[in-house]
Amino acid sequence: MSSAGHVLLATDKFKGSLTAAEATAHLAAGLRRAVPGLGIRTIPVADGGEGTVDAAVEAGFARVLTRATGPTGAPIEAEFAVRGDTAVIEVAEASGLRGLPRGEAAPLSASSYGTGELIRAALDAGCTRIILGLGGSACTDGGAGLVQALGARLLDADGEELPPGGAALARLARVDLTESVRIRELIVACDVDNPLLGPNGAAAVYGPQKGATAEDVALLDAALANWARVVTNSTTYTDFAQTPGAGAAGGIGFAALALLGARLEPGIDIVLDLADFPAKAAGARLIITGEGSLDRQSLRGKAPAGVARAAARSGVPVVAVAGVCTLTPAELEAAGFRAAYALADLEPDLDRCVLDAGPLLERLAAGLPVDTITGAAS
Template sequence: MHALIAPDKFKGSLTAAQVAEALALGITDAGRGWTATQLPIADGGDGTVAAAVATGWTRVGVAATGPTGRPLVAAYAVDGDRAVVELASVVGLSALPGSIPDPLGASTFGLGTMIAHALDHGARDIVIGIGGSSSTDGGAGLLQALGARICDSEGMDVGRGGGQLLRAARLDLTQLHPALANARLRVACDVDNPLLGPDGATTVYGPQKGATASDLAVLEIAMTNWAHVVADAVGRDESETPGAGAAGGTGLALFAALSAVPRPGIELVLELVDFESRLAEADLVITGEGCLDAQTLHGKAPAGVAAAARRRGTPVLAVAGRSLLDDEQLHRAGIAAAYTLSDLEPDPQTSIANAAALLRELGPRIVEETEHTRSTRQHHQATGAAS
């Protein structure tokens, strides 16, 4: 048997690569002659660059700025003229100094710096993972870093952050990075929120980024003004486009000003890591994430892996810290069974601390139960044929 091990990270515990390695060691421990390919994945958010690097892409470090303007070093991945850039690495909550939110001032400028660096070094097919944002600036900072000017009514440049967009009167895109004219931008986007209104970027995601009631009021007015400014500049209104509200409205700037195309995150990642060719060699796929729950069924990595494997008829198992899904839900998602660390260690903190060792314990169990199931099925088929 050859297993393709394609898990996402166990957030707060193990990276996707560490999950895959622990499982591969456990499969070897079983001593049944199984082989395994490790293929860590992500859903377009945190870990997407790492997934590309794990399959041979080159990691490129860049001096950029975090959401509040503080210098930091982040990384993207390249393979020829292709690049993968991760918003979370420069605009994520973890990039906030002291993890203190700045809902009115946080900016996507650092993301634009990363994209510009990739363009400067020959990238022309760029995938942008926009999960995990700490900002609500409508992607204004991203455009500023790429050469755009955002001016007030007196022609002065406005500052960074969503709060500054109250002053925005004109968007000048004439000095955008010249390489953008010949570049393809694809956005790993798994939400369909518009920019404005009760389902928009501010109302839905602002509170998660530390915005108070008064902050939310300011940001909604600022985003409304920004939507008009962008529409005037590009000649069309993209504020209602599904995903325009993603990552604090970053989707709006990407779609309207940069003609970026949204794609489900896991689909993009599976394409980047050449999942289909690896799948062709596999008898079994093992995927997983920290917690299997209702969100898993709606575009998260394990569901995407299972859907791709189902098209080829390859069985899929899942591993997780814990699972809130019943057997029927798992089967509908294309997952034959789930193996959880909580079955081995019920205490959550102990399980998190010892996740690698527990995953290695699950390896032999997966091998044994898979072989038993396979043997039983073959026996039934032989008996049926004989009768």
């Protein structure tokens, strides 16, 4: 195999098996075993969900550990990342499923308050540019808790402050932003296009994943509709409820747009920008990306598809590795991939794939036909 040109590894996590950094390390080990001396550069990536802070740290940000309020009110340790005047924050850190005590879901009362606390901590640290990664939330509160943590008051008809959670928004009568903290620049990293309301909205699509029953979904959707109506009528006069991405992270996308002046961008594009992808791709012979399951959902803003788009702009061929791949050759080609390779091709037992993902990924990497893919001379 020719050694001309380096290989760039830009993989997301293999959920349930490997973090993005671990997946990247196993890929590198397999490639080096097959081709000693091969030049390898790495960019562990994320699409705005879990792993976004880690990706920022890999890109040179400093990790900051703090205390915040978990989704059900219990204190929790959470992290964000800082470089200069920019902070990278994940909803999953303070308002995610991992923060549920004993893993017990609270679909009606879980809150995004802790995420607002992280934003406030970043602002107190001098950051003026906030990148907020949506994904992995345990709440369906439309971002109400987040804006409360930033100083907003959500009041019922009697002027009383609402308790936490999405269900309480059914009683919302007024939003008071008098004491609300302002954010100079808020960029929301989002990989879904769901609106806030309706059959494709935050409650209907993601509520069941957070423990919501059919009855809970109906209640939450109605409460979020009231939230959107009050916010629109009393503050922005612009209805963001049906904006693609407003339903992300239990509706936090809506609050970010309607109350915080955010702009939504694909999470993977933000991460690649932070990591200076064009510079690392320059001169590469091949880019390898991947995630646990490569499927049609991967083509809707997930990390591998974003890497493929960026690779095309750099003129470098790209292949994907995954635990399982259900995309057809035509779908892969249309998305910009030369090929895809799956751990399931080495180990048909999917449970073993999850348990042995690291060693299997090394085997897979060692067998990749790099010269054939790139057209390099052997």
